[in-house]
Amino acid sequence: MTTLQTILALGSGSLVGFTLGLIGGGGSILAVPLLVYVVGVPSPHVAIGTSAIAVAASAAANLAGHARARTVKWPCALVFAMSGIAGAAIGAQLGKMVDGSRLLALFGGLMVVIGVLMLRPRRSGDNPDVKLTQESVGELLPWLIGGGLVVGVLSGFFGIGGGFLIVPGLIGATAMPLINAIGSSLVSVTAFGLTTAASYAWSGLVDWPLALLFIAGGAVGGLAGTRLARHLSGHKNALTRVFSGIVIVVGLYVIARSIFG
Template identity: 60%
Template sequence: MPDLAAGLLATGSGGLVGLVLGLVGGGGSILAVPLLVYVVGVASPYIAIGTSAAAVSASALGNLMTHWRLGNVKWRCAVVFATAGVVGAFAGAAVAKAIDGDKLLALFGVVMIVVGAIMLRRRGTGGNPDVRLTTETARELLPLLVGIGFGVGLFSGFFGIGGGFLIVPGLMLATGMPLSHAIGTSLVAVAAFGAATAVSYAISGLIDGWLAGLFILGGLVGGFLGTGLSKALATRKQILGTVFASLVIVVGIYIVTRGVLALTGTA
């Protein structure tokens, strides 16, 4: 069980991630690992990644229910994409645990910089809302869903993140579905990838259950507040997204710098 200070910091960090997710949508979970390492004080990058994966999976399941009720989940596409991705996530997690912790964090920082740059690009909202995975469309859709799903899952498992920022465009690329459906459908994969990564790390004893629980609790509260603020700030959504993407880049640069200094022995 963490001490009081660590518990409060974990809950607050989870709340921040939930708030960001509620305000600007997918991508907020990428802040979970750096928050656990640099704010909560988790010493091991592996425990931070495993704990983050468990928290992200639980949060995705909570948000999935809302999108399901709104009719935004393409279940057949989601199941195929997520199944292929889970295989990739287990493989990615296995590889990550064999890499030096400082190198892993430095790589994570590089990914944050790239993700921030991608998020700065405005995503289109077009697409076919009636797309379905059927016997007629399987020849076209299945190879893309399996291939892209495995690749995104591999990435997600390696870094212990939900991967929503890749899953959403991946689903749009594979199926041509619109953004609103891709966001809802992506949560199935986010939950599955996070669970697969968390199981892999849990088997190795690399998850702090108490911290994960407190992080999830904070995330639920933060998500509720973020959703309310998102409605109030709907006209400024693009500005909020730009600010968040810039924050991701800045944090990524900080992590890379810390990682390089640690690897060179000058930290």
Template identity: 60%
Template sequence: MGAGVLVGFTLGLVGGGGSILAVPLMVYLVGVDNPHVAIGTSALAVAVNAATNLANHARRGNVKWACAGVFALAGVAGAFLGSSLGKAFDGQKLLMLFALLMIVVGVLMLKKRDAQGDPDVHLSRQNAPRLLLGGGLAGALSGFFGIGGGFLIVPGLVAATRMPMLYAVGSSLLAVTAFGLTTALNYARSGLVDWALAAVFIGGGLFGGLFGARLATHLSRRRGTLNAVFAALIFVTALYMLVKSALAIHGAR
């Protein structure tokens, strides 16, 4: 339950981070032996928690619905394709690639931590192609790594539209929900979802998400703080996953 609270809190705080934390928590803390089961189960739990956090951010006016909708629709097909490929890939190597991708995204977010963004951004002919391309790519990576994809979606939305970080966090949760459900259903077809464990994570996440959304609104008032928190969370978790995955692969030899 505590792990679920932490996942829900990070989803509400930075839009991403739910699956970033859910997968390693299930593998290294809860003790789920099969990485694919951890991926499928976390995708379901994060999707449900993301939907709840989306409602929290929507009440605060932090969601750009049109931009988020285009991004999410473009990513669903990519998520299905990516998750089909991910199921056929070695679990430990999948976790290691996941960690390396997290580090790259963290560096990119730090570079843009001082950007203010355009709070009046809306869907247009100029940003629609970028949203479609970014959504498709984020969806494919999200499905391949079995994640909700928030840590990919947030920078994708910022790059495509120049929306402020707080709006990207809130808007990303629509796509996190869509990508997560697509991935979870694909994994469930192969029996790779632990429904009881998912329920525990969902219960804890509902509680943690309320506090995460409040803190995100507070931190957004301080220039660059929310971006820095987002990147720091990614770096710490990625380094931990790299060490654990490397030891697991070495031990299997």
């Protein structure tokens, strides 16, 4: 790795962490394009495997904060995550079988979809006391398992955290409030990222030094983004809309580059 690539890796990781700290989600979708088009990782598969490590590390750090604040609904979160781990393993295997340029085109399409979803207001559930008990297991378990499996496959295939899919999935399955869904989703994001990373690492498709640089940059950027978010809390919706536009534009760029070279 050259000195320039080291600087670009730290800078790219900082940008992802900064975005996560500033708007609270979605920033990790930029990891793969940054690794491919900025850092210069030649293989999309290596970029996906490496970004999965960074996604898992970022989610684990944020999960610790939510756990201390007691916003995680652990039984529901663990069921969703455990079923999703199987899905992520399947998705990662499928992703490795797809040609790199085609995989990037699909990834670009996913970015456009996520960018559009970010423009929609997040709905919140109305059941803050939801619990996975003997009485509720028959109603909640099928939705938690099914939702976790589907999101896990997408997460493993594209090497993303999947938080924007997990949060509405948890709310739809359990009607838990938004803050609990966000905290609980981080259990799955961490688990899915580790599962995807392990699958890619087994195939030799993780650049470990690059992953460490990306994580280090993300930690610094995350602190800066979190501090700035406190001063711009009243403008969070505007920031999210701007970022969603950036995600859509980058997604279209990824599609164009993968098709036309």
